[in-house]
Amino acid sequence: MSNRLINWFKFASPATFYPLAGKMIPLFWTLAAAFGAVGLWLSFFVAPTDATQGEGYRIIFIHVPTSWMSMFIYMVMAGWAAMGLSLNARLSSMMAQALAPTGALMAFLSLWTGAFWGKPMWGTWWVWDARLTSELILFFLYLGFMALQASIDDPRRADKAGAIVALVGVVNVPIIYFSVKWWNTLHQGASVSINKSPAMVTTMLWGMLLMALCLWMYSIAMALTRVRAIILERESHTDWVKQLNEVKA
Amino acid sequence: MNWNSPAEFFAMGGYGLYVWGSFGICALAFVAEPFLIGRRHKEIVRTLRRQVVAEKLEMENT
Numbered sequence: 001m002s003n004r005l006i007n008w009f010k011f012a013s014p015a016t017f018y019p020l021a022g023k024m025i026p027l028f029w030t031l032a033a034a035f036g037a038v039g040l041w042l043s044f045f046v047a048p049t050d051a052t053q054g055e056g057y058r059i060i061f062i063h064v065p066t067s068w069m070s071m072f073i074y075m076v077m078a079g080w081a082a083m084g085l086s087l088n089a090r091l092s093s094m095m096a097q098a099l100a101p102t103g104a105l106m107a108f109l110s111l112w113t114g115a116f117w118g119k120p121m122w123g124t125w126w127v128w129d130a131r132l133t134s135e136l137i138l139f140f141l142y143l144g145f146m147a148l149q150a151s152i153d154d155p156r157r158a159d160k161a162g163a164i165v166a167l168v169g170v171v172n173v174p175i176i177y178f179s180v181k182w183w184n185t186l187h188q189g190a191s192v193s194i195n196k197s198p199a200m201v202t203t204m205l206w207g208m209l210l211m212a213l214c215l216w217m218y219s220i221a222m223a224l225t226r227v228r229a230i231i232l233e234r235e236s237h238t239d240w241v242k243q244l245n246e247v248k249a
Numbered sequence: 250m251n252w253n254s255p256a257e258f259f260a261m262g263g264y265g266l267y268v269w270g271s272f273g274i275c276a277l278a279f280v281a282e283p284f285l286i287g288r289r290h291k292e293i294v295r296t297l298r299r300q301v302v303a304e305k306l307e308m309e310n311t
Binding site for chain 2: 233
């Protein structure tokens with residue numbers, strides 16, 4: 001094989017990935033801060049007042065990004081879990097484990113901000129509507145994945161059991177996404193879609209996209225930070241962990 | 250510019266509670282999460298250090 005190729009398998013080893021992740025975290029924090037600063041500025045100072053919802057609509061700039069991330073992180077988590085299951089790669093399973101709490105947090109924030117938007121606009125914090133209920137199920141799927149993994153002592157068996165739950169739960173993601181099309185719901189339709197021009201002002205759209213990018217970068221930073229802690233916890237018996245400067249000192 | 254005064258900005262056209270209730274909880278969460286992970290990391294490093302010291306002592310005593 002040509003030696004110009006990067007050997008990706010090298011990075012599948014926790015010992016190589018641990019310092020690499022440490023180097024990447026500040027980069028993603030910087031990106032998150034930059035996207036967040038511009039995103040918030042657009043959200044509050046540039047985007048105009050909504051004709052029907054007044055200033056209350058500004059919740060969209062945090063509600064939609066958290067909702068997108070809750071679904072996206074689930075897909076990524078299930079992908080890592082599947083890789084861990086099929087290739088028996090322990091770092092992949094650790095990545096799935098590291099993503100779950102951040103995903104659960106995004107699902108919770110999506111529900112919370114949704115409630116705080118629903119109250120003034122619909123007159124209720126909560127309805128058992130298809131979109132809201134399926135997002136609540138997503139939140140429970142994250143909690144179920146985390147609880148199941150935590151309840152099995154052998155980490156490799158925990159990975160396998162968790163992966164099955166994560167993969168079965170994937171079916172819920174398109175249900176959330178299309179729920180507003182398939183059922184009559186109180187929740188409004190998709191704010192942004194690929195096949196039609198967005199029904200909102202460009203500055204609003206950009207505010208939302210930048211906030212989503214900010215949360216995306218934040219989630220990567222969090223997953224990398226958490227996976228480093230998980231690596232140390234699970235590789236604590238190995239020599240390379242004991243040779244680390246932060247441990248030796 | 251949408252706002253004539255800071256008070257107007259915080260009032261959010263009467264939707265202050267809902268807008269700041271949403272952004273506030275998110276800000277709180279995005280501070281708490283890295284803090285908690287940082288604590289988890291420090292804890293495992295502390296345990297590992299103790300292990301290394303214990304092993305060293307054991308080696309010296311035998």
